[in-house]
Amino acid sequence: MPDERRDIVVIGGGxxxxxxxxxxxxxxxxxxxxxxxxEDRLATHQSGRNSGVIHSGIYYRSTSLKARTCVQGAKEMVAFCKEHEIPHQICGKVIVATKPDQFQGLEELQKRAQANGISGLRVLSQEELREIEPHCAGLRALHVPGAGITDYVKVSEKYAQIIAQNGGQIWLQTKVIGLRTDQGGYVLETTQGTIAAQYIVNCAGLYSDVIAHMAGANRDLRIVPFRGEYYELIPQRGHLVAGLIYPVPDPRFPFLGVHFTRRINGHVDAGPNAVLAFKREGYAKTDFSLSEAFSELVFPGFWRMAAKYWRTGVAELYRSCSKRAFVHALRQLVPEVESSDLVPAPAGVRAQALERDGTLIDDFRFEGSGNLLHVCNVPSPAATASLVIGRAVADMAHAQFGLKS
Ligand SMILES: Cc1cc2nc3c(=O)[nH]c(=O)nc-3n(C[C@H](O)[C@H](O)[C@H](O)COP(=O)(O)OP(=O)(O)OC[C@H]3O[C@@H](n4cnc5c(N)ncnc54)[C@H](O)[C@@H]3O)c2cc1C
Known part of the structure; x- marks a missing residue:
């Protein structure tokens, strides 16, 4: 018999x-x-294995959920860090054109940023760029002074502390392994026994599609894992990067390209790349899961995506296998970086939703049916935007479930 019935169960402690x-x-x-x-800890996966950047919201179309939640989310994240004394720093970011054919991409970004209401941006000449990032080789750059860094594990832990103070329960080591309807609600089968719930919110990240499928929801979406591998600059070479140095991104692809990130602990990371993975929580290059690879390969969208993006995929794989190729990409931004300056750092894996027609879903996506809400696609900048995403999901729950305070 299930123990005490919960009104709302959220699956996933990212x-x-x-x-x-x-x-x-x-x-x-x-x-x-x-x-x-x-897991036995919170924020073990994407939320604890990211770049730690507080994004400003310049990359996203103004009509997108990403733009709306990120711009506001960044302000709220900074305020939250201040209020709770979580280490953070507004170090600014430069997005760097290293070739004249990237100038137009830079202009597009500036227009998007203006449409998204981001102020304080400046286009920098080569000399002005050097004043901010003396070792950076760009011809022209966009300076985003409001971008910052924090520690999203500490932010997650603070969220958890407040939830507990407000009377919510957090159960660790509680894996949801089954789901069935019962008395107008649900019974969750978990590794800690059964849990009865009236309403469920699925925030299972890399496994959000698996939970959705358990509930009989959207079979036209599949999460595809993209591993993001990092190197770290050895401390003696950390001075090569003052803040955040990014390339002009390829607008056809939902990732930003390898970049330099100064971490809140003072280390400088280089990466992440975006390598198609065959294990969702596979952080090593050799990690492979037969069942997960199989489920990826039998999804028709996988092959349609492969047909569209195989060139980029092969280039990413090559950069993953060849440190020389990785360093080559980094040297476009900071030419003084040598292979011997870089040591491998822990990788992360992005949960990227893929549609049956091969489209990599760019924007955030939430879906609801009955007493269930699924957070289907929340890639970067979801850590930055998390407080606003939380409110958006609660608004959906209010409308869909008819919750009363
Ligand atoms: C390499 C990388 C760099 C990034 N950089 C940035 C950045 O700089 N700035 C930014 O804003 N965003 C960044 N992001 C994006 C950001 O980290 C993610 O969007 C965000 O962490 C997603 O949070 P989440 O809670 O949805 O997922 P997760 O953190 O993955 O949490 C999902 C949780 O669900 C749990 N779970 C899964 N299945 C079950 C189950 N069956 N039962 C119970 N629990 C389950 C998992 O254990 C996990 O803890 C980055 C992401 C990556 C991977």
């Missing part, structure tokens, strides 16, 4: 699941709220 639970705990203090996380 920054997005926690932000949703945080908002539920604030709006509905009388509801019995629980968050189930399969």
């Amino acid at each position: 920054i997005v699941g926690l932000a949703c639970a945080l908002e539920f705990s604030r709006r509905y203090p009388r509801l019995r709220l629980m968050l189930a996380e399969k």
Whole structure:
């Protein structure tokens, strides 16, 4: 028999699941709220293995959810870090054109940024760029002074602390392995026994499609894992990068290209690339899961995506296998970087939703049916935007579930 019935169960203790639970705990203090996380710690996967950047929201179309949530989310993230004394720094970012044919891409970004209401941007000449990033080789750059860095594990832990103070429960080592309807709600089968829930919010990140499929929802979406591998600059060479140095991104692809990121702990990371992976939580190059690879390969969208992007995919794979190729990409931005300056650093894996027709979904996507809400696609900048995403999901839940405070 299931134990005590919960009103809302959030599946997934990454920054997005926690932000949703945080908002539920604030709006509905009388509801019995629980968050189930399969690991023994919070923020173990994407939320603890990212670049730690507080993005400003310049990359996204103004009509997109990404733009709307990121611009506001960045302000709120900075305010949250200040209020809770979480280390953060507004170090600024430069997006660097290293070839004249990238100038137009830079202009497009500037237009997008203006449309998204981001102020303080400046186009820098080569000399002006050198004043900010003395070792950077760009011909022209866009300076985004409001971009910053933080530690999203600490942010996630603070969300959890507030949820607990508001009366919500967080269960670790609780993996959801089954889902069935029961008395107008659901019974979750977990590794800690059964849990009855009236409403469920699926924030399972790399496994959000698996949970959605358990509930019989959208079979036309599949999460495809893209590993992001990093190197770290050895401390003696950390001075080569003052803040955040990014290339002009390829607008056809939802990733930003390898870049330099100064971390809040003072280290400088280089990366991440975006390598198609065959294990969702596979952080090593050799990680492989037969069942996960099989489920990826039998999805028709996979082959359509492969047909569209195989060139980029091969280039990313080559850069993953060849440090020389990785360094070559980095040297476009900072020519003084040598292979011996870089040591491997822990990788992350992005959960990227793919449609049956081979489209990599660029924007955030949430879907609801009955008593269930699925957070289907929340790639970068979802850590930055998490507080606003939490509110958006709670708004959806309010409308869909008819929740009353
Ligand atoms: C390499 C990389 C760099 C990035 N850089 C940035 C950046 O600089 N700035 C930024 O804003 N964003 C960045 N992002 C994006 C950001 O990290 C993610 O968008 C965000 O962390 C997603 O949070 P999440 O909670 O959805 O996912 P996750 O953090 O992956 O959390 C999902 C959780 O669900 C749990 N789970 C899965 N299945 C089950 C189950 N069956 N039962 C119970 N629990 C389950 C998992 O264990 C996990 O803890 C980056 C991402 C990556 C991978």
